[in-house]
Amino acid sequence: MLRFLRIGLDDTDSKKAMCTTYVAAKLLERLQREGYKPLDYPWLVRLNPNCPYKTRGNAALALTVEAKPAELDRIVDAAVSIVKEWADLGAEGTDPGLIFAWNNQVEGLREIYWRALTEILEIDEVKERCDELGVHYITFKEGRGVVGAAAAAAADPDSLATYEAIAYRVPSKWGLERGVEESSVIEMDKKTRPYTFDNYDYEKKEVRITPHTPCPVLAGVRAITPAHAEEGLKMTRFLEPIDFYVVFRTNQAGDLHYVPARICEVRPNTSYIVKGRVYSKPTTIPGGHVLVTIEDETGRLTLAAYEPTGQFRRIVEKLIPGDEVLAYGAVKIKDSDLTLNLEKLAILKLAALMVRTAPKCELCGRKMKSMGREKGYRCKRCGVRRPDLTPALEQHERKISEGVYEVCVSARRHLTMPLTIKSLLRHHKHG
Template identity: 40%
Template sequence: MSSEITKMVIGIDDTDSREGMCTTYLCALLRDELSSFAQVISEPILVRLNPTIPFKTRGNASVALFIECDDKEKIIGHVTDKVSSMACLDNENTNPGVVFVDEEQFDSVSDKLSSFFKRAVKDVITIDEAKELASELNLEFQAFKNGRGLIGALSACGAMLDPDWDHTYEFLAYREKDVWGTRRSVDESSLFEADKQTYPDTWDTVDLVNDMVVCVPHSGDPVLYGIRGKDAGSVKKAASFVVSEPVERVCIYRTNQGTDMHLVSVSSISDIEEMHSYILEGEVCSEPVTIRGGHTIFMLKDVSGDVIDCAAFEPTKNFRELIRKLIPGDRVVVYGSVTENTINIEKIKITELSKAYDIRNPPCPSCGKRMKSSGSGQGYRCKKCSTSSDIPEKTEVKRDIVPGFYEVPPCARRHLAKQLLRFKNEEVPVFSGR
């Protein structure tokens, strides 16, 4: 039976697995299917949540649709049936959640859902908290299996109802179903041309420094490629240059990707918790070392003297060369997520460089030849002239690095990490990872 015309927000999360499917594809499919008996009001929302959560599927993304309809129950039934039939429910880590927010509830629930969304990007939220909030707000929802997807579904609804958060856009092209799981066919030269024609209005399509395509995934999901940029027109323009296999459907999302929404500023290492992301200023207090696997690590000290490891992991490629040039005494601001008491660096701002010196045995004042060390802590001595000295020769050397803002290359960029090209009014030079 039809009812009065009403607006509705639909949030969905956790329908995919590491092997296949994609929650954004399901959203794009639903947008097209619902259009036959409802009106889609705005572009869909794609939000990335806390990137450190260990039980996420792939990109920790949730989605939301905003529609107007005259048969709410038909919408709820269609969406629930589609999630049930297409989600990877056989996978133990796939636990979908679907939330429906009716127009009559918008005013009473918007603030709490918005707060929940922003917290879910930065913090660790339990399934019980999500279920309690959905029940407290009297929302209609469906939790499959343990219902972990309710966290993302509620968050996406909160994002849709809150216009005041930094956002970018992504154009996603999806493959025809009969080729899912096979090798993708996308002309790489067309992607480099798309980047050339639209950068800096679009970004992370390719990695010029490492000569790599970034926007084409390698998993078995339906996504063919994704173009990210500042607005819908820019990503659509870039996609027009792409030459590829047939595309089943496309969808442009408004998203919190590239916003640094996950980061929290702290002044003290004692404020840092596992599975959270931070901006932390401090002093380099150890020489960077490269360990097995190619990861480069140094220790950072805060004002209280506490220390924490900071790492440029192997996937950051040439960014590690910059990190290896740091020396004790340099002052930096690091941006990144914390796991196992180590900050995974996404960006670094070098604010002050310490002086570097070349230390050598001093010359003999009589014959001019270099003295020999007399042993640890025992100074230097010229065997020929019997002269001695306690002070080595110390010559300042020019550092092969300058203060500024540096980022990892596009091939290592995390979804939420803000690209330096989006930074404005910086007081130090900005060096793009491209």
């Protein structure tokens, strides 16, 4: 078996500057220049999107190179100097971590990867595990980055099923508005989908391949093969030069962050899949947010479709009590109650919509008028009075269908699988 070293890297960026993918790309470039052969695309590994310490998308990076144990010190020195050169170390909350795991050590860290997708791990716990396994690590400042670095280094390769080609800006452009031709993004999207995804939000008319932060990233095209990611990037017209670009292998769009749970089991800051029946009619609150409560045999939970989720709300507001659903989303505490912020909704079974209606007149066939609560009905035309009649139940057509619905592209999380690629991906899920 080929001996490889997996280098994990996290938390080198801040809200104001840098991007850990850039630091990883710089390290890869340096290692290649020194003669180390990469054995895979660099990995862009998304972790629990509810992590309170995250900068933006909670991404960590890992590089895999062919190396011998005697070369470890040299590689460590290169990684440390790259972090010192590029990480935004002056920013509060930028606490980088580096992990150096050999091929025979990554399995021992694998549990950290699966847990970091759904939990918030302690720094000490990760360090202890590394010490037990003899995995070398380096922390800077508070060192919180060691958690993501270990998780990325230990990622299950089978869960890394998509790619992203990221183009970087020349340093003189950092912080300035990005120049991208919107029409070329739409054109590219139409020519490459469904093999690329989440390029453009047609509902909000918004380009989704460019970030809005002052980081070095110009644009990133997500795809299910490296060739499609690269092709998408090349088809896009930019109004500024690309410094360089890198194709990353990622765990994005795999639905890996969802934990199946019953309602009594859900906790804040975790993303779940919860099955339940709609308990009460949906309500719309100021701001256009739609709320609906579901229940299972263990309790009740409010689902929220917030305004940024777009037309998705038009589905949620048409639910009625008795509908059976699967709700996907992050659970948060709101006014001391738990709310699940919807990312996807599967309507498993629609209840019959029965509407109470006035009975029809036996003589003329017209709808009768109520004579008051429980006082029967009369026909205005024939004058017939029937105190014995009660309302009839009529089944009305539902305006929604069973199926899976998702929020608009701009409201989607990196880890959430778009419906457009579901059939193209092999189903990756642990457990």
